[in-house]
Amino acid sequence: MTNKTGHCHCGAVHFEVTGEPLRMAQCHCNACRRITGTGHNVQAFFRKSDVVIHGMTSTHDSVSDKGNTRTRHFCAVCGSRMFSENSAAPDAIGIAVGEFDDSSWFKPQVILYNAERPAWDPIDSGIDIHEFM
Protein backbone atom coordinates (compact mmCIF):
# COMPACT_ATOMS: atom_id res chain seq x y z
CA MET A 1 0.00 0.00 0.00
CA THR A 2 1.34 3.39 -0.96
CA ASN A 3 1.83 5.84 1.85
CA LYS A 4 0.61 9.37 1.47
CA THR A 5 2.83 12.02 3.01
CA GLY A 6 2.60 15.72 3.65
CA HIS A 7 3.81 18.62 5.73
CA CYS A 8 3.13 22.20 6.73
CA HIS A 9 4.86 25.10 5.02
CA CYS A 10 7.74 25.38 7.49
CA GLY A 11 8.16 21.64 8.04
CA ALA A 12 7.55 21.69 11.80
CA VAL A 13 4.62 19.32 11.30
CA HIS A 14 4.58 16.40 8.90
CA PHE A 15 2.48 13.29 8.55
CA GLU A 16 2.10 9.91 6.94
CA VAL A 17 -1.10 8.18 5.96
CA THR A 18 -1.75 4.57 5.11
CA GLY A 19 -5.07 3.38 3.79
CA GLU A 20 -7.59 5.08 1.59
CA PRO A 21 -9.73 8.10 2.50
CA LEU A 22 -13.09 7.48 4.16
CA ARG A 23 -14.50 10.61 2.58
CA MET A 24 -13.37 13.49 0.38
CA ALA A 25 -15.27 16.74 0.75
CA GLN A 26 -15.33 20.37 -0.33
CA CYS A 27 -17.09 22.77 2.05
CA HIS A 28 -18.09 26.37 1.29
CA CYS A 29 -19.45 27.26 4.73
CA ASN A 30 -18.56 30.57 6.28
CA ALA A 31 -16.27 28.92 8.85
CA CYS A 32 -14.32 27.01 6.18
CA ARG A 33 -13.94 30.11 4.01
CA ARG A 34 -12.57 32.08 6.94
CA ILE A 35 -9.97 29.53 7.99
CA THR A 36 -8.71 28.96 4.44
CA GLY A 37 -9.03 32.55 3.23
CA THR A 38 -10.51 31.32 -0.02
CA GLY A 39 -13.89 30.09 -1.33
CA HIS A 40 -13.90 26.66 0.27
CA ASN A 41 -12.04 24.07 2.31
CA VAL A 42 -11.04 20.69 0.87
CA GLN A 43 -10.42 17.79 3.20
CA ALA A 44 -9.78 14.08 2.95
CA PHE A 45 -10.90 12.08 5.99
CA PHE A 46 -9.02 9.03 7.20
CA ARG A 47 -9.13 6.65 10.13
CA LYS A 48 -7.04 8.15 12.91
CA SER A 49 -5.32 4.79 13.26
CA ASP A 50 -4.06 5.20 9.68
CA VAL A 51 -2.44 8.61 10.31
CA VAL A 52 0.86 9.32 12.04
CA ILE A 53 1.60 12.96 12.86
CA HIS A 54 5.09 14.23 13.70
CA GLY A 55 5.45 17.58 15.43
CA MET A 56 3.07 19.66 17.50
CA THR A 57 0.00 21.47 16.24
CA SER A 58 -2.03 24.19 17.91
CA THR A 59 -5.79 23.79 18.01
CA HIS A 60 -8.93 25.85 18.12
CA ASP A 61 -12.37 24.45 19.01
CA SER A 62 -15.64 25.67 17.57
CA VAL A 63 -19.22 24.41 17.44
CA SER A 64 -20.74 23.14 14.21
CA ASP A 65 -24.28 23.82 13.05
CA LYS A 66 -25.20 20.37 14.38
CA GLY A 67 -23.83 21.22 17.80
CA ASN A 68 -20.71 19.06 17.53
CA THR A 69 -17.28 20.28 18.56
CA ARG A 70 -14.84 20.82 15.71
CA THR A 71 -11.17 20.93 16.58
CA ARG A 72 -9.03 22.59 13.92
CA HIS A 73 -5.29 22.02 13.96
CA PHE A 74 -2.71 24.42 12.53
CA CYS A 75 1.06 24.76 12.71
CA ALA A 76 1.89 27.28 15.43
CA VAL A 77 5.07 28.32 13.59
CA CYS A 78 3.78 28.96 10.07
CA GLY A 79 0.00 28.88 10.51
CA SER A 80 -0.62 26.25 7.84
CA ARG A 81 -4.01 24.58 7.93
CA MET A 82 -3.50 20.93 8.83
CA PHE A 83 -6.11 18.69 10.44
CA SER A 84 -9.62 18.68 11.81
CA GLU A 85 -11.53 16.50 14.24
CA ASN A 86 -15.22 16.35 15.00
CA SER A 87 -16.73 15.05 18.22
CA ALA A 88 -19.38 13.20 16.19
CA ALA A 89 -16.71 11.07 14.49
CA PRO A 90 -13.98 10.53 17.07
CA ASP A 91 -12.18 7.84 15.08
CA ALA A 92 -11.69 10.01 11.97
CA ILE A 93 -9.37 12.89 11.12
CA GLY A 94 -9.64 15.35 8.25
CA ILE A 95 -6.49 16.43 6.48
CA ALA A 96 -6.33 19.65 4.45
CA VAL A 97 -5.60 18.43 0.93
CA GLY A 98 -3.21 21.29 0.20
CA GLU A 99 -0.74 19.79 2.71
CA PHE A 100 -0.14 16.55 0.80
CA ASP A 101 3.09 16.16 -1.14
CA ASP A 102 1.07 14.53 -3.91
CA SER A 103 -2.71 15.01 -3.96
CA SER A 104 -3.36 13.67 -7.45
CA TRP A 105 -5.51 10.91 -5.91
CA PHE A 106 -7.95 13.45 -4.48
CA LYS A 107 -11.36 14.11 -5.96
CA PRO A 108 -14.16 15.72 -3.94
CA GLN A 109 -17.17 13.41 -3.60
CA VAL A 110 -19.46 15.94 -2.02
CA ILE A 111 -20.01 19.70 -1.98
CA LEU A 112 -21.21 21.04 1.36
CA TYR A 113 -22.84 24.41 2.06
CA ASN A 114 -23.37 25.19 -1.59
CA ALA A 115 -25.85 27.84 -0.37
CA GLU A 116 -22.89 29.82 1.02
CA ARG A 117 -20.65 29.35 -2.03
CA PRO A 118 -19.27 32.61 -3.46
CA ALA A 119 -20.32 33.37 -7.04
CA TRP A 120 -16.70 33.39 -8.22
CA ASP A 121 -15.94 29.86 -6.97
CA PRO A 122 -17.15 27.17 -9.43
CA ILE A 123 -17.99 23.55 -8.59
CA ASP A 124 -18.33 20.31 -10.48
CA SER A 125 -22.11 19.99 -10.95
CA GLY A 126 -21.73 16.25 -11.48
CA ILE A 127 -21.02 15.40 -7.87
CA ASP A 128 -23.22 15.22 -4.80
CA ILE A 129 -24.20 18.78 -3.85
CA HIS A 130 -25.74 19.75 -0.53
CA GLU A 131 -27.07 23.24 0.07
CA PHE A 132 -26.02 22.94 3.70
CA MET A 133 -24.71 19.90 5.60
Add this chain to the structure above:
Amino acid sequence: MARPIACLLRSCQRLPMQPKHASLELSARCPCGTVSISVRGPIYGMFLCCCSDCQLMSGAGHSAVAIAGRDQVQLEGEITQFSRPAASGATFTRHFCAKCGTTLLGGTSRRTDAALLPVGLFADQSWFEPNQVIFHRSHQKWDLLPDIPKYETYREGL
Protein backbone atom coordinates in the same frame (compact mmCIF):
# COMPACT_ATOMS: atom_id res chain seq x y z
CA MET B 1 3.05 62.17 -4.46
CA ALA B 2 2.64 58.61 -3.33
CA ARG B 3 3.51 56.01 -5.91
CA PRO B 4 0.42 54.13 -7.03
CA ILE B 5 0.26 50.47 -6.20
CA ALA B 6 1.12 48.86 -9.49
CA CYS B 7 2.34 45.43 -10.40
CA LEU B 8 2.89 44.38 -6.87
CA LEU B 9 3.74 40.89 -7.89
CA ARG B 10 6.88 41.33 -9.87
CA SER B 11 8.11 44.69 -11.01
CA CYS B 12 7.45 48.03 -9.48
CA GLN B 13 8.07 49.86 -12.71
CA ARG B 14 4.79 49.22 -14.48
CA LEU B 15 2.14 51.67 -15.43
CA PRO B 16 -0.03 53.03 -12.64
CA MET B 17 -3.11 50.96 -12.13
CA GLN B 18 -6.65 52.06 -11.70
CA PRO B 19 -8.37 50.69 -8.62
CA LYS B 20 -10.73 47.80 -9.36
CA HIS B 21 -13.04 49.11 -6.70
CA ALA B 22 -12.93 52.80 -5.87
CA SER B 23 -13.54 52.20 -2.20
CA LEU B 24 -14.73 49.41 0.03
CA GLU B 25 -15.40 49.10 3.72
CA LEU B 26 -14.66 45.61 4.98
CA SER B 27 -14.31 44.18 8.44
CA ALA B 28 -13.85 40.70 9.86
CA ARG B 29 -12.82 38.89 12.98
CA CYS B 30 -10.96 35.59 13.13
CA PRO B 31 -13.06 32.59 14.29
CA CYS B 32 -11.74 32.69 17.87
CA GLY B 33 -12.32 36.43 18.11
CA THR B 34 -8.77 37.37 19.07
CA VAL B 35 -7.93 39.47 16.01
CA SER B 36 -10.00 41.87 13.99
CA ILE B 37 -9.25 43.52 10.67
CA SER B 38 -10.84 46.51 9.03
CA VAL B 39 -10.22 47.84 5.55
CA ARG B 40 -11.37 51.13 4.17
CA GLY B 41 -10.17 52.17 0.75
CA PRO B 42 -9.64 51.13 -2.86
CA ILE B 43 -8.98 47.57 -3.99
CA TYR B 44 -6.15 47.53 -6.55
CA GLY B 45 -6.10 43.93 -7.67
CA MET B 46 -8.03 40.67 -7.32
CA PHE B 47 -6.65 37.27 -8.27
CA LEU B 48 -6.35 33.58 -7.44
CA CYS B 49 -2.95 31.99 -6.81
CA CYS B 50 -2.19 28.27 -7.22
CA CYS B 51 1.42 28.41 -6.01
CA SER B 52 2.52 25.61 -3.73
CA ASP B 53 3.02 28.06 -0.85
CA CYS B 54 -0.59 29.20 -1.08
CA GLN B 55 -1.73 25.58 -1.15
CA LEU B 56 0.24 24.81 1.99
CA MET B 57 -0.92 27.91 3.82
CA SER B 58 -4.60 27.57 2.98
CA GLY B 59 -4.84 23.80 2.82
CA ALA B 60 -6.86 24.31 -0.36
CA GLY B 61 -5.95 24.38 -4.05
CA HIS B 62 -5.55 28.13 -4.38
CA SER B 63 -5.70 31.35 -2.43
CA ALA B 64 -8.07 34.23 -3.21
CA VAL B 65 -6.41 37.61 -2.81
CA ALA B 66 -7.46 41.26 -2.92
CA ILE B 67 -4.85 44.00 -2.76
CA ALA B 68 -5.43 47.09 -0.63
CA GLY B 69 -3.17 49.85 0.61
CA ARG B 70 -1.41 48.80 3.82
CA ASP B 71 -2.19 52.11 5.47
CA GLN B 72 -5.88 51.50 4.82
CA VAL B 73 -5.85 48.28 6.82
CA GLN B 74 -6.06 48.10 10.60
CA LEU B 75 -5.36 45.01 12.68
CA GLU B 76 -6.16 44.63 16.35
CA GLY B 77 -5.13 41.67 18.49
CA GLU B 78 -2.23 39.26 18.92
CA ILE B 79 -0.65 38.38 15.58
CA THR B 80 2.02 35.82 14.69
CA GLN B 81 4.15 36.32 11.57
CA PHE B 82 5.75 33.82 9.26
CA SER B 83 8.11 34.90 6.49
CA ARG B 84 9.54 33.01 3.57
CA PRO B 85 11.17 33.81 0.23
CA ALA B 86 8.73 34.21 -2.65
CA ALA B 87 9.41 33.15 -6.24
CA SER B 88 10.00 36.81 -7.10
CA GLY B 89 12.93 36.98 -4.69
CA ALA B 90 11.00 39.16 -2.28
CA THR B 91 10.20 38.10 1.28
CA PHE B 92 6.57 37.25 1.79
CA THR B 93 5.19 37.62 5.31
CA ARG B 94 1.94 36.19 6.48
CA HIS B 95 0.18 37.46 9.59
CA PHE B 96 -2.07 35.01 11.38
CA CYS B 97 -3.94 34.71 14.65
CA ALA B 98 -1.80 32.96 17.26
CA LYS B 99 -4.87 31.38 18.83
CA CYS B 100 -6.74 29.95 15.83
CA GLY B 101 -4.23 30.14 12.97
CA THR B 102 -6.42 32.22 10.70
CA THR B 103 -4.62 34.38 8.15
CA LEU B 104 -5.47 38.06 8.48
CA LEU B 105 -3.02 39.61 6.06
CA GLY B 106 -0.10 38.99 3.75
CA GLY B 107 2.63 41.37 2.66
CA THR B 108 5.71 41.47 0.47
CA SER B 109 9.01 43.21 1.03
CA ARG B 110 8.79 44.43 -2.55
CA ARG B 111 5.83 46.64 -1.82
CA THR B 112 5.49 47.35 1.85
CA ASP B 113 2.67 49.80 1.10
CA ALA B 114 0.42 46.97 -0.12
CA ALA B 115 -1.70 44.54 1.89
CA LEU B 116 -2.79 41.18 0.50
CA LEU B 117 -6.18 40.30 1.93
CA PRO B 118 -7.46 36.70 2.20
CA VAL B 119 -10.87 37.19 0.63
CA GLY B 120 -12.46 34.21 2.38
CA LEU B 121 -12.13 35.98 5.69
CA PHE B 122 -14.87 38.41 4.78
CA ALA B 123 -18.50 37.32 5.06
CA ASP B 124 -19.52 39.38 2.05
CA GLN B 125 -17.52 38.44 -1.04
CA SER B 126 -19.91 39.87 -3.63
CA TRP B 127 -17.38 42.59 -4.44
CA PHE B 128 -14.65 40.06 -5.34
CA GLU B 129 -14.15 39.60 -9.08
CA PRO B 130 -10.83 37.85 -9.72
CA ASN B 131 -9.47 38.60 -13.19
CA GLN B 132 -6.57 36.15 -13.33
CA VAL B 133 -5.07 32.96 -11.93
CA ILE B 134 -1.35 33.07 -11.25
CA PHE B 135 1.08 30.17 -10.74
CA HIS B 136 -1.15 27.90 -12.74
CA ARG B 137 1.92 25.68 -13.27
CA SER B 138 1.24 24.11 -9.86
CA HIS B 139 -2.54 23.92 -10.25
CA GLN B 140 -4.09 20.69 -8.98
CA LYS B 141 -6.46 18.95 -11.36
CA TRP B 142 -9.09 18.52 -8.62
CA ASP B 143 -9.25 22.27 -8.03
CA LEU B 144 -11.86 23.92 -10.24
CA LEU B 145 -11.13 27.47 -11.31
CA PRO B 146 -13.30 30.17 -12.90
CA ASP B 147 -12.97 30.87 -16.61
CA ILE B 148 -10.46 33.70 -16.35
CA PRO B 149 -6.95 34.10 -17.82
CA LYS B 150 -4.36 31.77 -16.35
CA TYR B 151 -0.64 32.42 -16.14
CA GLU B 152 2.09 29.88 -15.49
CA THR B 153 3.76 32.16 -12.95
CA TYR B 154 3.30 35.90 -12.56
CA ARG B 155 1.47 38.00 -15.04
CA GLU B 156 3.38 41.02 -16.25
CA GLY B 157 1.37 43.71 -14.55
CA LEU B 158 -1.88 43.37 -12.72
